[in-house]
Amino acid sequence: MYALPIAQLIEEFAKLPGIGKRSAERLAFHILKQPKDQVERFAKSLLAAKEKITFCPVCQSLTDSVPCAICANTKRDHGVICVVENPKDILAMEKTKEFSGVYHVLHGVISPMDGIGPNDIKIKELLVRTEKEPVREIIMATNPTIEGEATAMYISKLFKPFGIKVTRIAHGLPVGGELEYADEITITRALEGRHEI
């Protein structure tokens, strides 16, 4: 049997997603080999992240300021809300430097198979926002999966009575991708989304 402190550390690592028993052992032994200050830095960063990071009360993204830097930015167009599944998606969008509106993070998608309904993701919070602020357009940027599409449709129908335009980002061949290697659904989407040149 491992000494108790090792066994407990292995157990903690094994609780992380995608980390099995053997990986947890490997990580625990790695920690034991590290200098003490490195392990302390790791432990501190865990506690600091948990303590300082909260959900932005406006867009539901993760932030260390309230509201988050994007929601607090008056230069951005608060009339256009881009709806994404996860906080990480905001980063991907921001990298393009093409979007000057604001965001809303759902923290998931509607997925009846997994028991996730509309009340389990941050749709109610989106409704509250549109009541407070004059929102012209909601851009649905959920992923092109069955659940992502269904969530986009659900939100589209939800906001139609309010006269708010709901759009969906385009899907098609990735730039630099080759037709030969694209799957049928992507090609179908690329055909559907064709435009005159």
Added chain:
Amino acid sequence: MYALPIAQLIEEFAKLPGIGKRSAERLAFHILKQPKDQVERFAKSLLAAKEKITFCPVCQSLTDSVPCAICANTKRDHGVICVVENPKDILAMEKTKEFSGVYHVLHGVISPMDGIGPNDIKIKELLVRTEKEPVREIIMATNPTIEGEATAMYISKLFKPFGIKVTRIAHGLPVGGELEYADEITITRALEGRHEI
């Protein structure tokens, strides 16, 4: 950009072996979703393991008592030392309940390709042990890799002048394994190690 505490946590996770940038992000976001007491438990277990676990001064294994429980056990045969690569290997050996001697952990193997020479693993500590105690046999249980074999050979030659018997554990078909699925090296070893029945 991520808020600083998130970026730092991602960075810390990415330092772990086998954890890439994307896995580190996933783990960091998982931590942010956990209840505070769970994150505190994780951080504490990191510090506790690092603080309480040391190397046994005799066998070099990881332990929370000095010397470790196996080295302190007078009922075990201290004249037979089983040499393994890693502390984990001791667990595998102990599960068999067939070995009543003591252990020595090398913490690696000689691997010139990776710049690891005899002085980089705990061979010196093994020499010191054999000087202090009357050792009859050293059983080399390093893995059946090129480096594991080379290390076994090196230690065998090192102890020959001292009149200490150095043996190597047998390699062959695993029990329950099928010839059909065994690799050539394993079959070769199984043939070389054949004995009359």
